[in-house]
Amino acid sequence: MVELPSDPLQCPLPDGAVPESVVVRTEEHWVAIMVMMLTVMMVIMVVTSLVGALHPASNVEVIDSRTLHLKGEFVESNLGTALEPDGSVTVRLIAQQYDFVPRCVVVPADRPVKFRLTSDDVVHGFLLPETNVNTMVVPGFVSEVRTRFARTGDYLMPCHEYCGLGHQAMWARVSVVSWDHFAGQSLLERTRCATQ
Ligand code: CUA
Numbered sequence: 662m663v664e665l666p667s668d669p670l671q672c673p674l675p676d677g678a679v680p681e682s683v684v685v686r687t688e689e690h691w692v693a694i695m696v697m698m699l700t701v702m703m704v705i706m707v708v709t710s711l712v713g714a715l716h717p718a719s720n721v722e723v724i725d726s727r728t729l730h731l732k733g734e735f736v737e738s739n740l741g742t743a744l745e746p747d748g749s750v751t752v753r754l755i756a757q758q759y760d761f762v763p764r765c766v767v768v769p770a771d772r773p774v775k776f777r778l779t780s781d782d783v784v785h786g787f788l789l790p791e792t793n794v795n796t797m798v799v800p801g802f803v804s805e806v807r808t809r810f811a812r813t814g815d816y817l818m819p820c821h822e823y824c825g826l827g828h829q830a831m832w833a834r835v836s837v838v839s840w841d842h843f844a845g846q847s848l849l850e851r852t853r854c855a856t857q
Pocket of ligand 1 (some may be wrong): 820823
């Protein structure tokens, strides 16, 4: 018969049990991996915010989503692209199930462009791939994002926040054209590119 050691910690473990030293070593490895992942993510956040101007909105602006269509900045006649006196451009859009209004806007390349968005129903998302534009659109708030398009072309504008059964079909378009082309367009043409 085998004699058991008097110290219970020295007793052989039952089949399948893992010794404490192995558990501690494994835990330490996983903590180190987690810290490394967090560090990499923090570095990505800092670098993209400094290099690509990708950062959370710095303004908090509230609006009454029940009266959007009746008065104020987001009435229908005020939506779309507007040219400011300083030569910059402001684009006003409403996100709603399941569309952006207007569905397409024209903006000039190489000029400061400011997007102002709000929602009249649920939370939507607004993203322009390969730019710094990426924001949530929350009812009751105005989301503002500033950018400058380096090249002309069409940018698709998918809603990237699940907003209901038609979410996957919620797409719109930003058409970036040269300044000369933009200046030659009428106000109506700048919001009618969806039908061209
Ligand atoms: Cu709007 Cu998803």
